[in-house]
Amino acid sequence: MPLIQRLAIIGVGLIGGSLARILREKGAVVEIVGIGRGEANLRKAVELGVIDRYSLDPVAGVEGADLVFLATPVCSIIDMVARIAPALAPGCVVTDGGSVKGEIVAPCEKLLPPGTFFVGGHPIAGTEKSGVEASFAALYQGKRCILTPTAQTDGEALRKVVRMWELAGSEVVCMDVEKHDRVVAAISHLPHMVAYSLVNAVGGYDRFSENILKYSAGGFRDFTRIASSDPAMWRDIALMNREAVLEMMDFFSEYFAGLRNLVEKGDGHGLEAFFARSKQNRDAIS
Amino acid sequence: MPLIQRLAIIGVGLIGGSLARILREKGAVVEIVGIGRGEANLRKAVELGVIDRYSLDPVAGVEGADLVFLATPVCSIIDMVARIAPALAPGCVVTDGGSVKGEIVAPCEKLLPPGTFFVGGHPIAGTEKSGVEASFAALYQGKRCILTPTAQTDGEALRKVVRMWELAGSEVVCMDVEKHDRVVAAISHLPHMVAYSLVNAVGGYDRFSENILKYSAGGFRDFTRIASSDPAMWRDIALMNREAVLEMMDFFSEYFAGLRNLVEKGDGHGLEAFFARSKQNRDAIS
Numbered sequence: 001m002p003l004i005q006r007l008a009i010i011g012v013g014l015i016g017g018s019l020a021r022i023l024r025e026k027g028a029v030v031e032i033v034g035i036g037r038g039e040a041n042l043r044k045a046v047e048l049g050v051i052d053r054y055s056l057d058p059v060a061g062v063e064g065a066d067l068v069f070l071a072t073p074v075c076s077i078i079d080m081v082a083r084i085a086p087a088l089a090p091g092c093v094v095t096d097g098g099s100v101k102g103e104i105v106a107p108c109e110k111l112l113p114p115g116t117f118f119v120g121g122h123p124i125a126g127t128e129k130s131g132v133e134a135s136f137a138a139l140y141q142g143k144r145c146i147l148t149p150t151a152q153t154d155g156e157a158l159r160k161v162v163r164m165w166e167l168a169g170s171e172v173v174c175m176d177v178e179k180h181d182r183v184v185a186a187i188s189h190l191p192h193m194v195a196y197s198l199v200n201a202v203g204g205y206d207r208f209s210e211n212i213l214k215y216s217a218g219g220f221r222d223f224t225r226i227a228s229s230d231p232a233m234w235r236d237i238a239l240m241n242r243e244a245v246l247e248m249m250d251f252f253s254e255y256f257a258g259l260r261n262l263v264e265k266g267d268g269h270g271l272e273a274f275f276a277r278s279k280q281n282r283d284a285i286s
Numbered sequence: 287m288p289l290i291q292r293l294a295i296i297g298v299g300l301i302g303g304s305l306a307r308i309l310r311e312k313g314a315v316v317e318i319v320g321i322g323r324g325e326a327n328l329r330k331a332v333e334l335g336v337i338d339r340y341s342l343d344p345v346a347g348v349e350g351a352d353l354v355f356l357a358t359p360v361c362s363i364i365d366m367v368a369r370i371a372p373a374l375a376p377g378c379v380v381t382d383g384g385s386v387k388g389e390i391v392a393p394c395e396k397l398l399p400p401g402t403f404f405v406g407g408h409p410i411a412g413t414e415k416s417g418v419e420a421s422f423a424a425l426y427q428g429k430r431c432i433l434t435p436t437a438q439t440d441g442e443a444l445r446k447v448v449r450m451w452e453l454a455g456s457e458v459v460c461m462d463v464e465k466h467d468r469v470v471a472a473i474s475h476l477p478h479m480v481a482y483s484l485v486n487a488v489g490g491y492d493r494f495s496e497n498i499l500k501y502s503a504g505g506f507r508d509f510t511r512i513a514s515s516d517p518a519m520w521r522d523i524a525l526m527n528r529e530a531v532l533e534m535m536d537f538f539s540e541y542f543a544g545l546r547n548l549v550e551k552g553d554g555h556g557l558e559a560f561f562a563r564s565k566q567n568r569d570a571i572s
Contacts, residue, residue: 124503144501173501179494186488187502191509193545194480196564201534201541202472203567208465213571215430215459216473217410219512220571223477226509227568231561238549238557248491249546253539255487259479260535263524271524275517278482281489282513285499285506 003163004029008065010058010080012036012045014127015097016071017135020050022168025137035061045132059087067160070096074104075236081108081118088116093157095119095164099184100240101148101177109152117157120148120177122184123170141169146184148177185244190252192234193245195227289449290315294351296344296366298322298331300413301383302357303421306336308454311423321347331418345373353446356382360390361522367394367404374402379443381405381450385470386526387434387463395438403443406434406463408470409456427455432470434463471530476538478520479531481513 007023009016012034023029034042034051035058042054055061062068062084070077077098088094094112098104098120105120112118125143127134145165149158158174165172175183202220203213238245262270293309295302298320309315320328320337321344328340341347348354348370356363363384374380380398384390384406391406398404411429413420431451435444444460451458461469488506489499524531548556 124501143503146501182491182493183498183501186491186498187506190488191484191506193549194484194542195509196561197542197545198477198480198538199564199567200560201538202476203564204541205468205472205534205537207468212469212472213567215410215432215469216571217429219412220473220477223481223509223512224568226505227564228572229561229565231558231565234561235554235558239552239554242549242552245549246546248487249542249549251491252484252487253542253546255490256480256483256535256539256542259483260532260539263479263528263531263535266525266528268521268525272517272521274486275482275515275520278485278489278513279515279517281485281499282510285502286514 011071017132018139021137074098145170297357303418304425307423360384431456476534
């Protein structure tokens with residue numbers, strides 16, 4: 001028997017569309033209902049065979065679903081859960097793909113009526129592209145998916161979500177929401193803050209009355225690619241994961257100040273040791 | 287008539303070897319002599335047809351050369367120029383590929399005997415690989431090469447070096463040494479300092495008693511690739527371009543502190559504007 005009878009996906013873009021594709025490919029779902037605001041995108045999703053049908057109304061769309069996946073911008077997840085909560089079928093499992101969990105999981109748990117279940121999730125996958133046409137079945141293959149169960153999480157609901165991501169090809173890791181938010185602050189949010197600052201600093205350096213960014217070569221361009229990411233999305237992430245982002249920014253600043261001190265002192269041994277430790281750390285994850 | 291009769295290349299690795307290959311391909315040189323300390327590498331360079339012959343002794347190697355290209359580590363360039371200076375043929379032009387110019391150009395100019403000429407240079411090209419086997423003729427194609435002539439620079443010598451890099455496919459840009467050192471501090475040295483610090487900070491975060499680097503995904507790995515660069519080389523660069531590197535680190539820190547302030551205040555408009563300015567800057571150089 002398929003894992004999911006009726007899957008409702010709210011937000012049929014790269015994230016939602018790719019999950020739909022792989023679950024259908026694996027025969028893990030009987031019917032997929034797409035929910036969104038852009039009818040052209042939803043029509044396209046039906047044409048592509050990504051979803052079976054769609055609804056512009058979330059309340060109607062989740063009707064009878066045994067699993068709801070929220071793939072909307074992270075700042076809209078709580079409002080969306082509040083909206084669909086009264087319409088959920090008994091036993092329905094609601095999960096999300098938001099990149100911040102601390103601000104989301106507890107409110108969502110409170111919003112759901114008894115007999116329906118929330119499981120916070122975050123697949124660590126994506127590309128620079130967006131929209132259902134960018135979605136593909138292999139997006140989650142070999143990637144990590146973090147789930148953040150709490151003391152309130154239903155065991156059966158958790159197992160269903162774990163199984164879903166395993167079928168998508170992901171390695172599922174469970175951790176508490178606080179750890180999740182710090183881990184992603186460190187490996188994703190901090191690098192974005194650093195890249196955005198770096199590009200603005202170099203672009204703002206006007207000592208020679210010309211934009212020295214024009215001299216940048218491939219290395220700089222590769223390093224700063226993430227500074228092209230969507231400003232509104234990163235505004236929301238910075239606001240919603242504020243505490244962890246600040247903690248990681250301060251932690252980074254300590255190391256950066258330590259390195260500055262070595263440069264200022266002209267400490268060759270200290271510099272080489274600092275760079276060698278970093279190279280060792282970096283090579284270990286390549 | 288070929289541009290160069292006898293080209294002596296000191297350091298036949300990625301940089302020196304690639305220049306040799308393209309100049310030979312263009313028919314711009316009659317004879318190429320390789321100079322280095324590793325005989326196996328030099329033998330390999332002869333086998334590959336990159337150089338015609340080699341010498342382990344720089345003094346013997348530069349004999350009769352009309353152009354000498356120094357492709358050794360940046361901290362050894364001044365010593366090498368001092369060593370070869372007495373052996374240079376009249377009219378010989380000496381140029382280099384070092385990534386720092388302020389500490390190098392004036393001393394090298396002073397070391398050369400009358401009737402021989404120094405031209406500081408820096409081709410903005412490279413890969414993570416090294417050694418003559420990694421060299422290829424197209425390395426400089428479409429890349430910038432910065433030359434740093436001074437009031438002492440001989441016009442004919444400068445024209446010869448400009449022509450050489452043009453034949454290699456580079457876009458030649460001339461600027462003074464101070465500007466060069468600040469431009470490369472901004473677009474290359476600063477990103478390295480940031481990447482090295484970021485990897486050490488994330489690798490050093492031990493609040494959860496495990497190395498959270500293990501959760502890093504493709505984005506983090508792409509962003510921190512340059513933190514795998516050679517520690518000894520970057521120690522030398524940080525020491526030799528100390529003043530400009532410190533200036534750029536401080537300049538970056540101001541922007542990073544400004545962003546931190548926006549996050550702390552929860553200033554959504556300010557955050558989005560900061561990220562949007564960065565995206566605009568970044569997209570302009572893609």
